[in-house]
Amino acid sequence: LAKTTQPISMDSYEGQEVNITCSHNNIATNDYITWYQQFPSQGPRFIIQGYKTKVTNEVASLFIPADRKSSTLSLPRVSLSDTAVYYCLVGPWGAYNTDKLIFGTGTRLQVFP
Amino acid sequence: EAGVTQFPSHSVIEKGQTVTLRCDPISGHDNLYWYRRVMGKEIKFLLHFVKESKQDESGMPNNRFLAERTGGTYSTLKVQPAELEDSGVYFCASSQRAISEKLFFGSGTQLSVL
Structure with missing residues (x-):
């Protein structure tokens, strides 16, 4: 199983760029990296997914180095509404081994005005 | 497009009673998953349906939990009899393809067993 390690919490201010790094030292060749966002009283929401190098969408960017042992979720110019837990x-x-997706503790991001 | 809906949003029952949670996945999504978060703990996988078949139920805690998905549409998760440690938030998610595809989660059912 590819276990992940993230910081428990992070603080930022509005307008700043936030980078959350995740370590996954034993990632397998066919593993993808996916990030979810969760607000209080809601279910997790898909943000971005990638396999290698860089992926960008309208919400965030995902940076994955060549060894794939870590990844960084980048949120540009955060606002108060980005306060959430990020997994x-x-x-x-393409596999049905659902127990290989482990949410972990996530990173609680607090954005201040 | 309607998202994943769960009912009820909150349920308060007494120990020993029965509770049934319902999940309506996004139309056309063959894959349906149940997860739960017990207070202070991480989100844990319970089981996975592909259409009406249970693909993986390795996360089900014990035989007091019964999940069904008749006709491959909505799913129910019954807890009978409920115990105090069953309290938590139960999430349902659906996806078109396999688990690593984007999952769409419902808002969850907050279950409180007193």
């Missing part, structure tokens, strides 16, 4: 998940593509 890094690592799991295989």
Whole structure:
């Protein structure tokens, strides 16, 4: 199983760029890296997924180095509404081994005005 | 497009009673998952349906929990009899393809067993 390690919490101010790094030293060849965001009283929401190098969408960017042992979720110019818990998940593509997706403790991001 | 809906949003029952949670996945999503977060703990996988078949139920805590997905549409999760340690938030999620595909989560059912 590809276990992930993230910081428990992070603080930022509005307008800043936030980078949350996730370590996954035993990531497997067929594993993808996925990030979810969760607000209080809501279910997790998919943010971004990648396999290697860089992926960017309208919400965030995901940076994955060549060894894939870590990944960084980058949130540009955060606002108060970005205050949430962010989860890094690592799991295989196209397999039904659902127990390989472990949410972990996540990173609690607090954005201040 | 409607998202994943769960009912009820909150349920308060006494120990020993029965509770049934319902999940309506996004239309056309063959894959349906149940997760739960017990107070102070991480989100844990319970089980996975592919259409009406249980693909993986390795996360189900014990035989007091019964999940069904008749006809491959909505799913129910019954807890009978409920125990204090069953309290938590139960999430349902669905996806078109396999687990690593984007999962769409419902808002969850907050279950309190007194």
